[in-house]
Amino acid sequence: MGGYPDETGPRYSGDHRAPVADSAVDPASLTVVTFNLAFAENVPEAITALSSAPLAEADVILMQEMDAPAVERIATELGMAYVYYPASVAKDGDDFGNAVLSRWPITADAKINLPHDDPYHQQHRIAVAATLDIRGTPVQVVSVHGATPIVGLGARLEQAETVLHAVEGAAPSQVIAGDFNTSDPGSLTQTVQLFTEGGFQWASEGVGDTADSIIGGLPLDSVFTRGLTPVERGVDMRPAGSDHHPVWVRFAWPP
């Protein structure tokens, strides 16, 4: 399997928002969803889940383990703008990367290369940052996919720290969310501590397990924020085409 360490690409983007988009009016809140779609193999099921409450209210969907056709299809079906960067090539030959989908205009984006490639699969991981223009207020969102526990907790913490350093001070309101692979004992606690020390709040605190596994539920996915106030959060446990369940957080707006 190969990786895409080039910071500039490949890059895919599109804008499928309606000509008179929702962005013409001030939002009452800002809802962010993070969802690892497990190699993007069940896109129709994911679209069904993302099209019904509570996920249908999402202003932003941060996705992991995606390929370009799947992102394009979901953005088209949901009427959203998107930016997508592949990180590596999966075993099935498809690209494997992170996406940001938004009902609000994406004014800037960047790929953040994470250190510590998986030595077993030579798999490279990334984060994708996008700046949204919400009625004149910039909000930066970041879709993160950390390495599996096979690289160790220390390496995953360095990946999270890389994201924190890359987006430091980029916008007054920020959301960093994704699959941090915090499955092993103590890993979630240390990850949360790292973000807390970086000035972020654990916005998805208390949602519980976010993925299924042979040993039961695991709390792999998290949402962190700075400059926004979470008012409601949850995990949508309905089938959505993945071993992960979408995690959503509704933030108060204006910030």
Place this chain on the structure above:
Amino acid sequence: MTRTHAIQALGLGALLLCAPGCLSGARNLGAATTPVGTTEVGVSVNAIAFERGRERAYLPNPELTFRKGAGENWDWGGRLTLLGLELGTRHRLIERSPWTVSVAPSAGAWFVPVTNNSTEPVNFRLGAQTLVDYRLNPTWTLTGGASLMGTFAGPLTVFQGRFNGAHLLASPGGSLGVAYRMSPSLELRAEGGLELPLDLKDGRRPLAGYVGLTLRWGRANAR
């Protein structure tokens, strides 16, 4: 307890069962070599401290040990964990009552199921420990030790000839123990030690350490 919690508890139990494969610097040895014709077996219960993410974690680490007298001034033996084996010899260099000084080279291989900054699944260790006994009386003996171990730690891909993510470490360490002779053939030893791993690529790693108890039983070979 829900089914999910039960499964999680089982998973955690399995992790704890495997975790004693973690590298331990504990040798629980004195300087006095095992007499020729005698075999000693021991059971050790150590608690090891190691780097876990950016914090220190602690785990129990049971081991089986054995020594066999091979010559007037030397013996050989090893220690066995669930996922590792170390073998070595011990050579008595000085015997001047109440002091005994020995050196104990050893080599070992471990599988460590938890990966971390400089910790990888496949581990080979090679090094030596200098041991100094000071006998307080026929029952009590103090033991000090100084060691230098070299470790190769790599992912499982090393068996495919791929060494990405592998580490070389040098670990100077020290230990202090006290042994209580319960009977001519039975010894109880308490020992604690520290190692300061230096990753040749990434520099100094946090201190690792252990404390443990060993019950050792010696038996003369049948003739």
